[in-house]
Amino acid sequence: MKLPVIIPEIRSQAWSCHGCTKCCRELIVHLTRDDQKRIDQQQWRSKLGVAPYVKHPTGIVLNHNPGQGCVFLLPDGKCRIHAELGMDAKPFACKIYPFTLEREGDAVRVGLRFDCPTVTKSDGNPLPSHRRELQALSDKIGKDLPALYRPDPEAIAFSAALSIDRGTLDRIVGRFDKWIGDNRRSINDRISGLVSVVSILNNADAQKFDGPRLAELIDMLVNDLPAGAADGGAPILEPSRSQLKLLRQAAFAYGSFIRFDESRMGLWKSMRFRLAQLRHARNMTAGSGRIPSLACDDIVATFENLRAVRPIAPENSRDADELLTRYLQARIANRGAFGRHYYGWPVLAGLNATLLALAVIGWFARRSAAGAGRDRLSTQDVRDALMIVDRSAGRSPELGARSSRLRLRYLTQENGLQRLIAHHAIVSDA
Ligand code: SF4
Structure with a gap:
């Protein structure tokens, strides 16, 4: 299912990741079944020496080293999955942050989270410049996780x-x-x-x-x-x-x-x-x-x-x-x-x-x-x-x-x- 993405029209809003690692240290990252399978295939359990993901009251999430953040966070602030296997190998939630995607009619609306420091500072590339990567991510959801894009009702309360x-x-x-x-x-x-x-x-x-x-x-x-x-x-x-x-x-x-x-x-x-x-x-x-x-x-x-x-x-x-x-x-x-x-x-x-x-x-x-x-x-x-x-x-x-x-x-x-x-x-x- 391919649906065009709607990028927020917010004048002067920009964003690029500046690698501050706030999201890797503070957020709880939920994994899809595909993410879990991929992490298993990548054999992280033996490479890390600890479980790469764990059960959480709200689902399966990336594990943390106590007090330090995600188990994949390297001392230089880089993501170990990204460093060793590239962006595509990362869990879906990490690839998409700080954006969100929600089906709206025959399109997908891109949302923006303001808990990332460079979103609040509006520091980086203008939002429309992210269209291609967001469209690719959205197409992937449409293909792999179509249930996430269930049609929304015509009538809105x-x-x-x-x-x-x-x-x-x-x-x-x-x-x-x-x-x-x-x-x-x-x-x-x-x-x-x-x-x-x-x-x-x-x-x-x-x-x-x-x-x-x-x-x-x-x-x-x-x-x-x-x-x-x-x-x-x-x-x-x-x-x-x-x-x-x-x-x-x-x-x-x-x-x-x-x-x-x-x-x-x-x-x-x-x-x-x-x-x-x-x-x-x-x-x-x-x-x-x-x-x-x-x-x-x-x-x-x-x-x-x-x-x-x-x-x-x-x-x-x-x-x-x-x-x-x-x-x-x-x-x-x-x-x-x-x-x-x-x-x-x-x-x-x-x-x-x-x-x-x-x-x-x-x-x-x-x-x-x-x-x-x-x-x-x-x-x-x-x-x-x-x-x-x-x-x-x-x-x-x-x-x-x-x-x-x-x-x-x-x-x-x-x-x-x-x-x-x-x-x-x-x-x-x-
Ligand atoms: S919080 Fe924002 S700027 Fe910092 S690492 Fe995460 S996405 Fe990048």
Whole structure:
């Protein structure tokens, strides 16, 4: 089965692997049956002296050397399979990272993961230059793993009560894309416009709409957005204590993924680990004193120091503005925020999750700055935060659970998302 690939149209987004080995050290790589067969034929078990892959609660994964990352990672940062047998011999997930491939109609949409440092930096060759290798990988899936490309349904859930067709979805995401990419406005204005439109949609009676009327409504709402924050009406209230508590719970869910070594602990250690996790979760909810340690890094900071961190000054905001623009385009215009890319969630629920993720990025960025003893955000803090959030978004079972949907439902009331985003703003208003 050969399907053309759709490359994300994200202005100024580039990527080339810079060999930092972050993915080889930190990610858990799932293997297909073909990968396992190939690794067996390549006789790695005897060459390595340890099992090349192991059972994991979520499938068969590449083994790690304790505390060091993938068993194939060489001391010079190269992949041993690649070094000895070439790129084609590597497991499929390694060949494709940091891209993803999902069937969409009669094509395959290429997604982009922002947990790779050179994606966040946009450092390397423009995305369209990767078309040939992505098409070849996609063709290979179509041939070897056709089940991964099962046809997607014609009707797409916009909300629990409304389904739309692909043409309507294209029109809707196209309108959002135009708004997000309009860099004549500040990033804060574009985010606040997005929040306004999404909150009106949250409160609209979906029974009254069909697809074309919904697309018209979104067109109209975006066209009617004020020209700038100054025209935006009433000041935004500070978030309530319970809204802040929910944000910290979401941050905990994003930052506390299970690392490879933790997934392999024996019963006793694993019970102690889980008890520690429960204690950390309680401390996050309380929100005072030292921020509990999270799996994503070893930053040490207090909640009080985090709260004192100020956003990036407008005159230094160009890189952060551009980074957030690319991220929002990848999530919304390239459909990374809903449907098959995001727990099968309806479009509106995915948009709400993306808005909460923006506030969580602001929270993690402040934690980085506080951990480094600074009281002002830097673009690198934002990049680091975005890598944490994007590693878990759509992949952590907890973020796809019913409790996450309930959290979002609560935060869509009383302007919770808007208040949290403003409180954790990444860039100051001019
Ligand atoms: S994280 Fe990105 S840049 Fe680093 S090795 Fe992996 S793909 Fe290459």
